[in-house]
Amino acid sequence: MRLSVSGKIIKEISEKIPSTTYSMVELIKNAYEAMASYIEINIYDEMIEIIDDGEGMDLSDIRDLLIVSHSNKEYGVIKNGRIISGEKGLGFFSVFKFGSKVTVHTSKQELDYSFSIDMNEIENLKDIYDSNVDISKSASVDVKKHGTKIVIENLNSETMEIFCKVLNNPSNFLKLQNSIIDDSFEIKLNNLMKNSKNINSDISNLSLKNKIIAEAFFDSDKNYANDCFYYRICINNSWYDIDIDKKYNRILKNNKFGIKFQITYFKLSKGGVKNVSDYYKDQNLKKISPLVYFNNVYFSNELYNVEVNASMKSSKVIRQQVGIINAFLMEKGILDFNSDRTMLIESKNQLLFQDFLNYISSDSQVRIKEIEELEIQQKPKNRNIKMLKGESLKDNEIDDTNIRTIYYQNNVEKIFNSMKIGDWKIEYNNGDTTNISVLDYPDAKMRFILNELEVAKEYRLDDILEATDCKGTKQIIPQHIDIQPAKNISFDSKNEKLIVMSPSDIVFNIKFIDKISSKEFDFNQSIPCVKKTVDIKVNKTGFLHPFIKLNKTSVLDRDLVNFINEFNQVYDNDSCKMLRVASIRTLIEVICCEILDSLNEDKSEYLKENFKKIFFENGIKNNLFSKVTDDRDRRALTSIYEANKHSLITGTFVDKYNYSTHGLTRIVNEEFYKGDQPIFNLLYSYLLFVSQDKM
Incomplete structure (x- = not known):
């Protein structure tokens, strides 16, 4: 038997992305990570056209693109100065948020490719495993041509109505137009729909220069001395270095994490906020605040709280702030995002990072006020x-x-x-x-910029390692390079090119000199080299089947097993439709009771209360998510949970099935429950997992 995936899952993935803005940012980020110098987005009433001049795609790239939740991108890798942060493999499927038909034209290495996907056809497939996408291939007329063009048609009227409001809101429009911080990349956003508004694209705030009372700057790579980080405040052209509480060293000293910020503090008269660029405003254009980016990609204007000192005396409060806070994550796990990258997942680092932002907001306001008072009172300076x-x-x-x-x-x-x-x-x-x-000069640094190497792939050392001198520049002289095990590698020392011939841990022993400080340093670290493979999971078909691979035997009540087997059989045969509809609520109730019995939890007489207890966030994390060892299985479970979280933890999912028992023949058919298949299989996977080796 093999794992089957309904076509509805792709539609659900795209529709569950919470906003059109985030969907479009995903597509912009794809072009940026494809090394494009620009992306042009033309929005018409009947279609959306997205054009970039990136690397384009060949057949291998297209194949990777069409694998759901798969990405060939390595998180945290720096490519041509750009940080790659796409790894979930969902970016392309954001297109279906806007319309059901997508046509892609792409050019790479003197060849043109094109293909179309119609979501209306895919969502009706019981199993997309055997579905084919026809790809046309031809020689490029222009051999220098490269890049990709995406055309979205059969637009979703409701989504486009919302997107039109987004584009006509200056705050949303400017955040989308500036969703990437990189002077080498331009976002051309052309709203060509009826009734579209012209929006001023200037975000410089130059007209408010005389309203600035202070600026704060921080770069975690530079502002560090004597085991203490510090940020800098500039007031009236005078600079002040402010030590940061050492409790934040735990995240700031992580060489896979970095953060920079530049925040401007204003003293605006009543109504003066209207003169600040809408880029920094909330959707209601009432409040301003600094914006948070991750790896140069816009994330939120809500993480940084300008109101953190609201309970203090007004003499300690400066609410009128704008600026950019850019955090750099060079490997997964430092801070994690939910499946559609719209929220940070709670963790120790996330709590510390949020506390750090609150600390900077609070401390900088207090310090600026203190310095202002000091400058008034203290003469000389x-x-x-x-x-x-x-x-x-x-x-x-x-x-x-x-x-x-x-x-x-x-x-x-x-x-x-x-x-x-x-x-x-x-x-x-x-x-x-x-x-x-x-x-004294800080130590020069050398680090891996890749997480792993691939067997038989040629690398330059610059592709693998990054070295910076004491001032953060590249004035480094290698003295001796030794790479082991020698029998597993081919290393051209003259041209600094490396090929690893078999999987192993590759050890780099390098001596180098910082030209500025004249100090010598040793770098002795290893990096894994692996042979790339593709995992294919095999599982049962039918309506109910688990998302996870079980290591032990699940012990279930025999009647329940027969119930599930018979339900799956008539589902596969497309028979007994009304009986299936009539029994679906009973199926939910029996599985819920079995799960609570396995967990030794008390059961309520009400199905909704049992359902809420099962999907309580801390409970399902402790009993299921944290115990599933396979990363891919865990991502599959958590992505479905996060996409349906509200209806699961509130129990509203059960309401419609409770109602269906009173009006079955009048209002319900088999389509009633088919769209909920991912949730049923999450529930079934939960049952099998907690029932392993139950005696």
Whole structure:
């Protein structure tokens, strides 16, 4: 027997994406990760046209594209300066959020390919395993041509009505138009629908320059000294370095995580918010806040809370903030997203990350107010600055004129020399003082930019490793490179090209010198090399079948087993339709009771209460999701749960089946329950899992 997947699952995946904005961002991200320099989105009343000049696709790429929930992208890999973060394999299927028919034209390596998919045909298939997509192939007329064009037709009128409102809302439009932060990538968003509005694309806020009271900056790769991260505040061209609570070192010191932010704080008069770019506003165009991006891709304007100090005195509150917070995730698991990447999944790191954002919002507001008060009260000015060895005063925007006295370690010096590490003090003729801590160069860094290597694939060392000097640039000199095991590899040291010939852990032993600091460093780490394979799962057919592979025997009541087998048999034979409809609620109730018995949980006389207890979020996570060891099985279960979460945990899923028992012959047919097949199979998988080896 083999696993079968109904065509409805693809339709459900696309329809469950919660908003048209997120669907379109997925398609934009696909073009960006295909190394396009632009994407052009033309939205008409009858169709949507999406064009990019990326790498295009060949037959192998198209095959990968059409595998549901599969991606050939490696999370966290840096390709041509762009961070790849697509790995769920659902991006392309976002097109069906907008319309049922999709035609793709793509060009790569002097060949043109095209194919069409009609969701109306696919959703009627009981099993899409044997369905074929006809792909035409021809030689390109223009041998230099590359890229992809997607045409979406048979548009969903309800979705397009919502999307039209999105495009006519300046806040949503500008977030979509600026959903990627990269000067090398342009998003051309052309709303050509009837009644479309012209929206000002300027997001610079230059007209409000005189309303700025402060700016805050942070780069986790640069703002670190003496085991402490710090962010910088600029007020009236004066800079202040603010230490960050060390409890956040746990996430900030992770070399697979990084974060940068630039936040601008305004003092606007009443009604002044209307002059701020709509890019930073909520959908009602009332409030402004900084925006959060992950790996240069827009995520949310709700994670950063400008109201975090609302309970404090007004003297500690600065609500009028805009800016960009960009977090970089170089491997999966640091922060995880739900199946459609619209929410962060709760975890220790997620809670710490959210707390860090709240901390920055709160602390920066308080510090800016304190500095403002200090500058008013304290004359002359007193500043504290940190700089790296070898940097100049001008590099750190420190005045090098009108100096009265220079001190180094409390001794008078004739000139400032940043090659001397330690504490300096500069006193000016007007009484101002600048205290400078000159810090030694931080260590140079080398890290893998891939998570694994592939057997028989040729790599340049630059494709595998990234090295940065003490200032974050590339001034690194390799001294010695040793890659083991030597018998498993072919390494061209002259051209720095590597091929691994069999699966194994590849160990890199590299000595290198930082040209700036002249320090020598050793890099000794390993990376796995694997042979790429495709897993094909085999399972039963019928209406009810598990999503997971069981390692042990499930013990079920014999009558229940017969009930399920007979239901599956008449479902496969397409017989006894009304009997199936009449028995579907009983099937739910019997399975729910069996699950609660296996978990030793008390049962209610009401089906809805039993159903809610089974799908209570912490319960199903502890009893099922956390115990399923196969990643693919676990993703299948959690994606269906997340897509239907509200109806499961509230029990509203059961309501329609309770109602059907009172009006069966008048209102119900077999289509009534077929669309819920994924939920039934989630319930059935739950039952089989908790019933393993039950004696």
